[in-house]
Amino acid sequence: MSHTSSRLSPEGILLLLGIGFGWGLNWPIMKYIISEIPPLSFRGFCLLLGGLGILALARIGGHSLRIPRAYWGKIFWVCLFNILAWNIMATFGLSLLPAGRSALLGYTMPLWTVLLSVLILKDSFSVRIGLALVLGLGGIFALLSDSLLSWFGGPLNSSLLLGAGLMVGAAWGWALGTVLLKRWKIPLHSVVLTGWLLLLASLPTLVAAAWFDGIPHSMPDQWALWGVVYNVFIGFMFCYWAWVRLVELVPVSVSSLSSLITPLIGVASSIILLGEEPGWPEISATLLILGAVAVVNWKPGNAKQKY
Incomplete structure (x- = not known):
């Protein structure tokens, strides 16, 4: 297992940028896909192929795919929270909210x-x-300010509330799974571990998809398929591997707060691809979130000093 630093190394910065974009x-992209493909079918299919693809790459690279018996239970809990809960709740939350706002609610994850x-x-x-936490969450709430004001000053929108609840629940699942992953330090190569997590999460997702979604009646359009x-x-093979690797390299507080660049992107x-209109909340959130990323990776004075 890699040594854990309190700052992002060059490798960590590259991983963060890859995850962010x-x-x-x-x-x-997901917002468009779930207008063409039922959410459970979409997620189950991606989890299955992503998991199989990563395990195939691990095997080609000479890594053993065997999981020590003592760690099956730990992998189950990490998979349940970090992969399954996040993917299911976030996908359904996205179906009820604008894409940009969904991303930001999901990225309350650093707080938890x-x-x-x-x-x-x-x-x-x-x-x-x-x-850094205050700055990052300030950016998130700046982007949610108009929605929060409408909730208090206008008629109750149950779909918005349900979508927000699902996204925050997804963020809690991701946060708990990340902390458990850091605590248990499962002795598997990050590529192998990522592949197993995705593959195991795909099984209940595909069963649920078969039950709720049924057999598709039409072929999705080409843009949904490319998505x-x-x-x-x-989204799965690279970014999930990069996230597991990043958690190995730095404390979870640093990796989580640094990942706030993702909802910014x-x-x-969403503004560019879906035409969601920016305003003062987006501008202020940009400054706050970039400030959070800068603060969490900045150390004054002696680089060896502990914080």
Whole structure:
């Protein structure tokens, strides 16, 4: 298992950028796909192919695919929260909300991750982490400000509330799975572990898809199919592997707060691809989120000083 640093290394920065663009661009892509393909079928198919693809690459690379018997239970819980809960709730939440806002609600994950890492991992809650958390969440709430005001000042929109609840629940699942992954340090290569997590999550998802979605009655259009290809190779095979690797390299508070660049890209790509209109909330959130990423990776003075 790799040494854990409190800052992002060059490898960590490259992984973060890959995750940010890979998952950020995927929010508007997923929004379009689920208008053509039922959510469970879409997610189950991507999980299956992504998991099989990653395990095939691991085997070609000479890695053993065997999971030590003592770790099956731990892998089950990480898979349940980090992969299954996130994918199912986030996909249905996305169907009820704009893509950019869905991304931002899903990325309240750093708040829950930092709190859970303090409780479960006994991590220290430094001023630097606290400031980054405030800035990042400030950016998220800036983007949600008009929706929050409409909830309090206008008629109740049950679909918006349900969508928001699903996205926050997805964020909790992702956060808990990430903290458990860090705590247990499962002795598998990151490629092998990622492949098994995706493959195991695909099984109940496909069973649920067969039950609820049934047999498709028409072929999705070519853009939806290309979106599925993007999800399998970029959203699942690359980004999930990169996330597992990033969690190995740095504390979960650093990896989670640094990942706030992803919803920023999600909002920007939703504006470009789906025509969602920007305003002052998007501008202020941009500054706050970039500030959070800068603060969490900045150390004044001696680089060896502990925070």
